Amino acid sequence: MAEGQTSSQPVPTGTDKDSSVPAVGYDKKCIFCRIVNNEMDTELLHRDEDICCFRDIKPGAPHHYLVVPTKHVGNCKSLNIQHVPLVKQMVDVGKDVLRKHNVTDLTDVRFGFHWPPFCSVTHLHLHVLAPVSQMGFMSRLVYRLNSYWFVTADQLIELLNSKVETH
Template structure:
């Protein structure tokens, strides 16, 4: 499994940087975002260093399927019952800030809603 010694998400996955972890297995880690956009905002991050969705190939299908099917379960466990957003930013023009593939699961009362 490839890692990047300078990547913050590789360091979090390796336990070198603390996080508010909600799930971990051999393939990926899930933790609370340090700058949440909503009451519940978690990131699912593969332990293998993948810079972005651009580098994803058929060999990553099982990993991504596992991440996408685990995310909804984690949101339910965290109390999100009225829907959530799933976001994957890809590349600089796509708003990706960390050069390691990650999936945002964002839920709870919508903070951007004025009501």
């Protein structure tokens, strides 16, 4: 197992071993699916059956990580109340990765999602930023609270919990 991976589970590939049929929940055009499936040269800081974490290539803070589901899930507008446990699990993984990188002040962090159409990758991804107090001007704008383009994990969970499914 590669350094930084946290599971004894085998790392799935992008296709089934016995055929060229893509694995369930995999989008070959999605950069994050390719990262999760070890098709890119990206260090995985966390990997388990459901969640992966890696560094953002354009960090907005000294610690800027992306937490993604291992299976392709659309952006936060495509979620419903059944996705609340997934979002909470993503936040928990983000907190664990911060702790592993000696970030102990969890009051100076930001966990959130870009709200469509303001996200460049449609694979659901949680931005984990710390310390917020050291973010530059542009990062404060891009990851701004109470904006049209960025919602915190707590705001998303509240929104999903308030959705009533109609049949």
